[in-house]
Amino acid sequence: MSMSNYLEAKLLEHVTGQATYQPPGSIWMGLFTDMPTDTGGPEVSSNGYARQEVHWKPVTNSRVINNQLIKFPAATAPWGTIRGFGLFDAAVGGHMLFHGVTSQPVEVNTGITFMVYAENLVIMLD
Numbered sequence: 001m002s003m004s005n006y007l008e009a010k011l012l013e014h015v016t017g018q019a020t021y022q023p024p025g026s027i028w029m030g031l032f033t034d035m036p037t038d039t040g041g042p043e044v045s046s047n048g049y050a051r052q053e054v055h056w057k058p059v060t061n062s063r064v065i066n067n068q069l070i071k072f073p074a075a076t077a078p079w080g081t082i083r084g085f086g087l088f089d090a091a092v093g094g095h096m097l098f099h100g101v102t103s104q105p106v107e108v109n110t111g112i113t114f115m116v117y118a119e120n121l122v123i124m125l126d
Contacts, residue, residue: 001100001123004086005038024089027054027097029070029121031114032084036099041084044108048076051091054121063124070116079108087123098123 003011014021028051032041050073057067083105087098108114 001098002038003098004040004096006095007097008038024094024097026089026091027056028052028088028091028094029054029116030086030088030096031072031079031082032086032099033080034083035101036084036086036096038099040096041086041099043086044079044082046077047079047110048073049079051088053091054087057119062126063122065119066116066121068118070121072114074111074113075108077110079112079114082106082108082114 010019010021013019030051031044031049033044034042052070052072054066054070055068056064058064082102084099084101086096088094088096106114
């Protein structure tokens with residue numbers, strides 16, 4: 001998983017005393033139909049889709065892991081092939097904080113529910 005350009009700049013400004021960064025109250029997962037970059041990607045945007053809030057275990061050893069199932073709504077029409085994801089500071093709009101690729105592409109057709117099981121989403125800083 002990679003940090004977005006937005007978050008990199010905010011953290012550098014904060015650490016160097018140039019600006020204060022207020023972290024978001026919640027982090028939301030969005031799904032991409034192509035490999036994301038540091039500035040974003042083609043996010044699914046219709047057919048029952050909505051970003052989902054991520055809940056976290058406490059940070060240990062410079063990493064944080066989701067502690068609950070992340071369950072997207074069932075697709076009301078095909079979403080396409082999910083190849084990546086982003087973590088955002090808002091349920092709609094907002095800024096992407098992190099991005100990554102799925103372990104394998106997942107075709108989401110009508111009626112399919114995309115899920116990320118607890119302890120399968122990890123943010124690690126090194």
